[in-house]
Amino acid sequence: MDLSDIRREYCKDGLRRSTLPSEPIELFEIWLQQAVTAKLTDPTAMTVATVDESGQPFQRIVLLKHFDKNGFVFFTNLGSRKAQHIQEHKKVSLHFPWHPLERQVHITGVAEKLSIAENVKYFSSRPKESQIAAWASKQSCRITARSALEGKFLELKQKFAQGEIPVPTFWGGFRIKVETIEFWQGGEHRLHDRFLYTDQHQSEWNIERLAP
Helix, strand or coil: CCCCCCCCCCCCCCCCCCCCCCCHHHHHHHHHHHHHHCCCCCCCEEEEEEEEECCEEEEEEECCCEEEEEEEEEECCCHHHHHHHHHHHHHHEEEEHHHCCCCHEEEEEEEECCCCHHHHHHHHCCHHHHHHHHCCCCCCCCCCCHHHHHHHHHHHHHHCCCCCCCCCCCCCEEEEEEEEEEEEEEHHEEEEEEEEEEEECCCCCEEEEHHH
């Protein structure tokens, strides 16, 4: 299969320094809302990149569950591969690929665990089946067959048939404290617009245009 001729022009929009807000979260919120309004599939889906003890990078897609000036939040099994990586190397990269809008957002930062209260609040808001699935899956561990996973799910569904489901001690969230955010807008002739916000650690952001 020849991939060399698969290409298209990017011409939906542009990005100019004079129109950028001083705070990157403001622009991120606008872009996310536009992704939702455009009915993009999984607009909150983001790639989370981590590295293991040998420096080998790993990526996976998770769903963004909250964001504000304090950071970007997602939840996972605390025994999962990504959580184990974060335990060793707290620097994380996030990536939002909004292809139909010809946009990307790339974030770098440091991960920190959420409080128990924050974990409980979100876990309680999940559908009951998702709560049970969190208990049933030892994320990233090898299993013999899907039937073993389904059997455990049914067993726990019966166990938790009545009353509230407690939050597993091995499940919780991470907040990525932002260090940089890059906004990428596709441009004609591959002359894309890229702007990098860098945290100055004084409630101020340095903004630079990057070459495409």
